[in-house]
Amino acid sequence: MEISEKNQSFVYHFGEMGSKWGFNRTVGQMYALLVITDKPITANDLATTLNISRGNVSMGIKELQSWKLVQVTHVPGDRKEYYNAIGSVMDMANIVFEERRKREVDPTLSLLRNLLLDTPETDSEIYAQQRMKDIHDLLEMITNWAAELQKLTPEQLNTLMKLGTGVTKILSVKQALFSKKQTE
Amino acid sequence: MEISEKNQSFVYHFGEMGSKWGFNRTVGQMYALLVITDKPITANDLATTLNISRGNVSMGIKELQSWKLVQVTHVPGDRKEYYNAIGSVMDMANIVFEERRKREVDPTLSLLRNLLLDTPETDSEIYAQQRMKDIHDLLEMITNWAAELQKLTPEQLNTLMKLGTGVTKILSVKQALFSKKQTE
DNA sequence: ATAAAGTTTCAATAATTTCTGAAAGTTTAA
DNA sequence: TTAAACTTTCAGAAATTATTGAAACTTTAT
Numbered sequence: 202m203e204i205s206e207k208n209q210s211f212v213y214h215f216g217e218m219g220s221k222w223g224f225n226r227t228v229g230q231m232y233a234l235l236v237i238t239d240k241p242i243t244a245n246d247l248a249t250t251l252n253i254s255r256g257n258v259s260m261g262i263k264e265l266q267s268w269k270l271v272q273v274t275h276v277p278g279d280r281k282e283y284y285n286a287i288g289s290v291m292d293m294a295n296i297v298f299e300e301r302r303k304r305e306v307d308p309t310l311s312l313l314r315n316l317l318l319d320t321p322e323t324d325s326e327i328y329a330q331q332r333m334k335d336i337h338d339l340l341e342m343i344t345n346w347a348a349e350l351q352k353l354t355p356e357q358l359n360t361l362m363k364l365g366t367g368v369t370k371i372l373s374v375k376q377a378l379f380s381k382k383q384t385e
Numbered sequence: 386m387e388i389s390e391k392n393q394s395f396v397y398h399f400g401e402m403g404s405k406w407g408f409n410r411t412v413g414q415m416y417a418l419l420v421i422t423d424k425p426i427t428a429n430d431l432a433t434t435l436n437i438s439r440g441n442v443s444m445g446i447k448e449l450q451s452w453k454l455v456q457v458t459h460v461p462g463d464r465k466e467y468y469n470a471i472g473s474v475m476d477m478a479n480i481v482f483e484e485r486r487k488r489e490v491d492p493t494l495s496l497l498r499n500l501l502l503d504t505p506e507t508d509s510e511i512y513a514q515q516r517m518k519d520i521h522d523l524l525e526m527i528t529n530w531a532a533e534l535q536k537l538t539p540e541q542l543n544t545l546m547k548l549g550t551g552v553t554k555i556l557s558v559k560q561a562l563f564s565k566k567q568t569e
Numbered sequence: 570a571t572a573a574a575g576t577t578t579c580a581a582t583a584a585t586t587t588c589t590g591a592a593a594g595t596t597t598a599a
Numbered sequence: 600t601t602a603a604a605c606t607t608t609c610a611g612a613a614a615t616t617a618t619t620g621a622a623a624c625t626t627t628a629t
Contacts, residue, residue, distance in 0.1 A: 207500050208513050214496050221407070221489045225587060236520075237513035244606075254589045259607055280597070280604060290519035294527075305405045312398050316391050329392050329421035335474035336420075343478075346546050357553060362526050369541065371555050409617060428576075438619045443577055464575060464627070 202250045208237055212251070223301055224268075227253050228261045232270060232286065236293075241274045241283030268300050295351055302347065306340055313337040386434045392421055396435070407485055408452075411437050412445045416454060416470065420477075425458045425467030452484050479535055486531065490524055497521040 204212070212233040219229020230251050235242060242250075248258045262284060265271035270293060274283045286293070313333050321330040350358065364371065388396070396417040403413020414435050419426060426434075432442045446468060449455040454477060458467045470477070497517050505514040534542065548555065 205510060205513075207503065207510070210496070211500060211513070211517060214493065218489065218493055223405070227588080237516045239509060239512045255606085256590065256608075257588055260588090263607085282606080290516070290523050294523055305402065309398065309402055312394070316395060319391065325423060326389060326391070328423045329389075329395070332421045332474070333395060339474050339478055342546050353553065362530050369537070371545075411618080440577075440579085440620065441618055444618090447577085464573095466576080 202242065202246045204234070204250055208234075211237060222297070223304070224264060227251065227257055228264050231258065231261045232265055235265075235271060235284060235286040238285075241276075241285040243281045243283055245281070247284070269296055291355060298347060299351070302344060306344060310337065310340050310344070313340070386426065386430045388418070388434055392418075395421060406481070407488070408448060411435065411441055412448050415442065415445045416449055419449075419455055419468060419470040422469075425460075425469040427465045427467055429465070431468070453480055475539060482531060483535070486528060490528060494521065494524050494528070497524070 212230050215233030216226040216230040219226055219232075222229070224232075230253075231247055234247065234250065244255065244258045244262065247253075247261075248255045251258075262271060265284075266273075270287060271284050272287045274285060276283055288296075313336060316333055317330065317337060319330075321327045353361065396414050399417030400410040400414040403410055403416075406413070408416075414437075415431055418431065418434065428439065428442045428446065431437075431445075432439045435442075446455065449468075450457075454471060455468050456471045458469060460467055472480075497520060500517055501514065501521060503514075505511045537545065
């Protein structure tokens with residue numbers, strides 16, 4: 202499978218960034234290639250195009266499937282499996298956020314919840330527990346809010362994002378509503 | 386320096402998670418210990434408490450300083466350097482977000498901006514560029530929005546977060562206000 | 570000046586993660 | 600059934616990343 206120079210650099214960049222985003226170089230490259238290619242691609246094609254072993258592709262696909270980022274399709278009369286990236290870019294972002302939350306935040310939240318059950322004794326224990334509570338509360342707030350955002354329709358989300366500095370205005374609207382209710 | 390069992394498990398957990406959050410195990414442990422400890426700690430104390438080499442501590446501190454997460458302080462009459470975690474948990478979160486944006490998002494945005502300058506020729510180039518544009522636009526939106534959020538005061542942020550699904554209601558109010566303005 | 574008390578650097582080593590490729594496994598068609 | 604066409608697995612090799620510890624460096628006090 203031929204690949205243009207521009208696509209090449211996109212794919213390689215995703216390979217490099219991939220590791221920062223939670224998967225390894227070749228998984229990043231595979232995903233990038235699947236995203237920018239219209240048609241589904243066979244495992245062999247991925248291997249030869251990216252110059253990686255067939256076994257590596259197999260494992261990478263498994264990983265991408267566990268992230269629910271890639272799908273298998275079949276071409277009638279062809280026994281090979283074809284792969285393609287699932288959904289819109291927004292869908293991808295949601296999946297990546299959620300997956301990373303599960304891997305990076307949830308375990309910490311659960312540990313912190315446990316540690317916070319005990320009553321601290323000494324001064325230093327009190328201090329430590331307070332810091333843990335701060336972290337716990339912040340992580341919980343972020344988690345909850347992310348869940349809220351994911352519930353919004355793309356249009357609502359778009360409106361919200363486009364508000365920009367308008368966020369402050371929303372808040373004042375909220376204030377206004379609130380104080381109106383108070384007085385009526 | 387003695388460390389309680391609970392603190393121990395917090396510190397080790399941060400070590401494990403550290404790598405998911407962008408720094409290595411020992412840097413994660415060092416930071417965790419600094420966060421939950423009231424008093425500043427010497428490099429030697431970090432090394433012995435965490436059972437890691439003095440050299441490793443030196444490099445870790447350097448890393449944490451580059452993240453602007455720790456600070457050196459001095460104790461009068463003592464030549465050793467003491468280290469402590471900077472700021473509130475909210476400050477930390479802001480710093481980590483910003484630092485990760487710089488490392489994980491900015492390079493991609495800049496590459497995508499470049500790739501989008503060229504005009505695509507073939508059908509497959511058009512498709513590929515459209516996907517790149519989708520990703521670019523999303524990353525830019527997220528980046529801008531994150532910057533907006535960082536501008537809010539802790540109180541405003543808190544109000545916004547607590548709104549939860551209420552955001553949708555506020556949005557519709559905003560819509561109403563907006564169309565009212567349109568007609569008046 | 571110099572030595573004591575500290576910190577940093579970095580080459581060598583250890584630990585971890587990724588990748589390969591051959592062998593084992595699966596599915597389909599005849 | 601059997602064999603062809605494909606996929607998966609996994610032990611070992613390669614690549615990468617983290618860690619040590621001894622030597623070099625810096626600062627301060629005398």
